[in-house]
Structures are given as C-alpha cells and as structure tokens.
Amino acid sequence: MKLKFGKINIKDIQFGQETNVKNGLLTVNKKELISLLQEDDRIKEIKVDIARPGEKVRIIPVKDVIEPRVKIEGDAQGFPGVTNKMGKVGYGQTNILKGAAVVTIGSIVGFQEGIIDMWGEGAKYTPFSKKYNLVVDITPVDGLQEHDHEEAVRLAGLKSSLYVGEAGRDVEADEVVVFENESIAEKIEKYPDLPRVVYLEMIIAQGLLHDVYIYGVDAKKTLPTAMNPNEVIDGALVSGNCVAACDKITTYQHQNNSVIMDLYDKHGKEINFLGVVITPETTTFEGKIRSCNHATNLAKLMGAEGVIISEEGYGNPDSDLVQNCKLLEEEGIKTVLITDECAGRDGLSQSLADAVPEAKAVVTTGNVSHLIKIPPADKVLGNPEAVANVAGGFDGSLAEDGSISCELNAIIGATAEIGYHNVTTKMY
C-alpha cells in the first residue's frame, strides 16, 4: 500500500463566513475556529490573524508551525495519539493545503522563541516567510502550570491545522505525489545494485519545550525507533520543541522532512532508501550511550551502507551526533552529518561541543550566532518585547524604532538541521 499526497496549491488566504478552498483561495471562518479551540478550558483567549508573503508583518514569539492537511483515504485522522485516536498513518491519501501554514504564538515560561518576518532581510532566513500563514495567538487561563500550558498551545496549533485542512477534503488536488511503501526485503530485491541508505533522524528529548512525540509517546520514553519514512511525513511526529527557534524541527518540517524528500528523489535511481531511524537525544550520559548504540544496531540490522544523520538543537546533542557517527563508521557504514554551528558572533569559536575524527563528511546549516538586523514592521503579531527573551535575542535587541538586532538563533527554521533551508557557513 502506498501513500499519496494530494497537493492543493494555496495562492491566498482570507477570513470569511465559511471555511473552504476555492480556486486556490483559502477562506477561514475565524469565529468557528476560535470557539473550537476554546473548548479547551485551559485556554483563556484566542486571537487569529493572517500574514501573507511580502507583507511588512513580524510574527513573534512563534511556538510551532503546522501544515494544514486532511486524510481522505486511510485509517487514522490527524495526529494519532495526540489529536486523534490511535491508528495507522503512512498510506492512503492525505490532501495538503500546499503553501498554507498554521503558526502558533504565545509566551510560555521565561524564555520565548522565534521570529517570522514576512518581508525583507528577516524573510530570507526563514522558509515560513513564503507561506500564507494563519497565526493563532493563544493565551492560557491564569495560573496554568507550565507543562499544561505547553500542551494546550501545542494541541491548539495541531487542531487548528486539522480544522483548516478539512477544507481540502473534497477539493481536487493540483498534483498527486506517490510514496511507495515496500518492505526492506522487497526494496533489496528490486534494486540489488543500488547502495542501501538509512536516515537517522535525531530528535530532542529533554523536557518542557524540548520534547518531540512519536504517535503521542514522549520521545524521552522511547528507544530509537525504526520507521517507514511515510509514517514520519504523514503525522506520526509532532514537535513540542521550541528551543532554539533556528534549529528546532517544527511539526511542519516533520511533515515535509527534507532529508526524506531528497532521499526519495534518488530512491530507485541512485540509492536504495531503506527507511528511517528516529533516535532521542536524552539529557543523561547513560541515555546518550543507549540511544547511540541502539540506533547504530538498527541501522546495521536494516542493512545500511550509508547513513545521513541529522541533529536537532546544539550543545549536548553534538555529543549524540558525533557518537552516532563514530559507531556507524566503526561498523563500516559511511555517514554524512547535518548540523549547525555555535561559532560565536565573530565566527571564530569552535563550532561544536564535541568532535570525533570519523566525522569527515559534514553539512553545515549556518552559525546560530550570526548577527542580523531586521527593520521595523508595519504590524507585529504577538509581542515584540519578547525578543529580549528569545534565544538569540539580548538586552537592547529591540531598538526604539522597532528594528531588531538578533542572532539567527531567534529566527524560526533558519538553521534547521534536517537541511530544510539554504543557509550555510564557509571558512574565511
């Protein structure tokens, strides 16, 4: 059984009486969406806005970005184990409002995350500046405990994406993309001469605002998990990670994982893409050893000759990254790593917190401390003062005229280590 993505191209977004898609125009019934989200009694207030590419709009502090989708053929709806009852994903047909995105904003605990500028200098650094964004600002009831607050915000974003996605149920897709769904044995029989490749996706598993969920299971409680790539891109993974903005993998990026898409592109032609291993980056030394050993075992068991390893976050996950590399290389499996760098504002500091000589093939997605200046916006959705508390912001970040100086750290998706964007670093 295969997975089909029915892509409905969205060319504009507006508010209206009924939520629907007509000729590429997405109309959203704001009132209906707000009342749906307010069914959660942890939420005090919801504001919904629109941000289009090119508008002088700044969105801050962003929590997650999600692609609006609807399952029109298959077993499970939505994000099984999180928004919907448990079921199978990764096959059937999913219709996608391509070009639209739900962006959640709102302050949770001390530090805040993430800027999306829809125009100008800032727009270059985030892929979400090119989307028609439905921006959902979530205020919780007073005194809500932080972990509950985070969950309420996360669910509100996911539910919004499903509410909007539903508009694509009966719309004919502009394009249908097919992802085959074969066993490893079948793949090897079909492409006996192509090099066998596994994708090792590291996900952060470190507590509040640093969590990821697999079918609703908190990744902190998981071992490395072998998956069909189709599951990953069809709703099995949900982000609960907000830090740092630049290299968190948003739910949108799980749904559109660029390493998976690029491996699929070469599959059956130049490589044999066997599957994905999702591995948690834990906080403990024991946990790191467990994850890295087991992830390596799985890749070997699957028959990998080459592995792409992508990281999420920086700092202690650098240890997981290079340890995965070392163990795989020791098994004779060739690796390519994707990471970003903490090279300091002057770019002169060493880039990683850990290193091994085996890591000789590395792709870099940029220096998180690279300083940019972004001009004042005509309209700010959210809270511009949050920038001082954003990872990558600092005291004095926000100038009186509304312009912001910040590190790439603060820009959602700027250095995503699944290689989703085109920022990089070169040695000068």
Place this chain on the structure above:
Amino acid sequence: MSDKFKVVYYLNQFFGQIGGEDKAGIEPFSKDEAIGPAGGFDNLIGDKGEVVATVICGDNYFNENTDAVNTVLDMIKEYNPDLVIAGPAFNAGRYGVACAEVSKAVADELNIAVITAMYHENPAVDSCKKVAYIVETSDSAAGMRDALPRMAVIAKKLAADEPLGLPEEEGYIPQGRRVTLFSDKKGSTRAVEMLLARLNDEEFETELPMPDFDFVDPADPVDLSEATIALVTTGGVVPKGNPDRIESASASKYRSYSAKDLHDFEQVDFITIHGGYDPVYVNEDYNRVIPFDILKQKEDKEIIGKVYEKFYTTTGTGTAVGNAEEFGKEIGKELSENGVDAVILTST
C-alpha cells in the same frame, strides 16, 4: 586631503636593504619612503593608495627586546595609516615572529586592518592568522613576485570596504572565521549528494572540518576540610526579573550574586533564564542547579571549610567557546584572588 589610503610597511633589515645577518641587531627606525618590497607594493596599489613610510627593524633586535614591538607600533602610529603591511616573511622564523607581533599589536591597539604574508608552515602563522590576513607564500623569497600582487588586491578591497572572497580565491590562509551565507541548494540536498559521493568513492569536501579541542589537566586535589568552595554554573540561575539581562542562549556576560541571601529561603527568589532545558524544576528550587543547601550542610558538619559567599552564573547553551574562555579566565582570577580553593561547576 588625498583620497588615497595610507599604508605603513614593516620590513626586517634584509628586505629593508640594510644588510644581512650582521645587521640583524639594528634598532627600529622609520623612513618616509617605500623601500624594497614596499616599493613594489606601492606600484601595485597604483593610485588607490600610497606607502607613506617603511618601518625597519633587525630580526635579532626584535626578538631579543620585548619593547621593540611597542617602539615599532609608536612609529607606525605617527603616520596615522589606514592599513599596515608586514613581510612577506616566507619561512623565516624570527622575521615571521616579528611580522606576527607587529600584526597583533596593530590589530589590537590601532584597530586597523593588517596584511602579512608567510609560508603556511611558518610557526608564526597560528599566532596572528585570526587578526591579520596572511597571504600564503612559497617558503623562500622567490615567492615575492606571487605574494605582492595578492597582498595588493586584498589591501585595495579592505581599504574600499569590499568583502573579501574565500581564502582559496584570495590566496590568504584561512582565519578560521565561520561566515554565514546562503547556498544555492538546501542542506538536505547537499547531504544526499555528499553521501552519494562517499558511496561511489568519489571526492567530497566536508563543509565543517572537525575542531581541535583543548584538553585541560585537572588541578591537584584540595583538603576539603580546609577549603573554601565556590559554585559556578552555566545553568542560568539569576535573581527573579533577571536584573542584569543575561541572555537565554548565546551569553555575552556572566554575573555573580550573593549566596548569603540564598540561606534565607523566604527572602530570595531565584529562577533560571537558561533557554536550553526544562526550567520548571529549578524554578521550584534553585538548589537543583546551585546546590547551596547541601554545601551548607557540609560546612555545618565541617566536612568542607567554607562555602564562598558569592556564586557565578551564566547561560551555557549556544554560548561561544571564545566567550566561555574569557568568562572562565575572569571568574577564575576573581575567585583565586578571594581565597577560593576549589569550584564546583554545575552544568545543565
């Protein structure tokens, strides 16, 4: 006022046309003209700039007199140049050191651009490559003809505030500076291409060579019962409201706060502003990151001599190693000056 950028050129006794090894003890002096390679360089920058002076010093004199670099710097300063050039030193040891020291002094004190040139194995390269552009030369003076034009091109670009190209394009030794820019392909595509190259045993080039790590030898053990112990954390614990605005990530500063207050649980409200871990539990009880409660117990039981009255704090996540090294040196100095014998570092 001339539009030309002003250059002061540094040479040793040999290239300064004073003489060979027998003149290596000569004291620094300056001349209002472009001598030797400085003349060649002056021609190459054409009407864009001008070598206004050459400063010459004997290699032995420079290496044997610690004050020589200051004398040279003072001479350079007098001309108020826009740019300083030193060398090429090729593979010459003493001349390389002189060029490197002059480069560093100029960069630090005058804060203007400095270009030198050396053979890549010249031991002086490492000490100045971060502050100077070092044009890579051959190992002997035969490389002069190649080096000067490249130095001139870089000089003209720097003077005009034009961005320099990659080290391999411009011919200088990489400074180790990671510059963020845009690629024509997204990262995942580059990764798949790199893996294909590896699988097909083709050439590939990593985008990030692994850094060399410093290893620090642990200090000698202390006698705990006598020792004054301080707490230093990268866990971002600060007084509520974060009065000193320490960053949530990529910290540019550290602070110290009085630990005396911490013994009075009712009075203080410490939180973490660290952006890299779940803050809920340390916000409930800061002792989870700065364990004063346990230390205080140990002090009361005379297991340790004393708990130092202040703790030092910054944010570890995303903080550049360059910043961290500076913080560490300053904190270590302050603590050691205040009689602290040992430190417990808590990370998160």
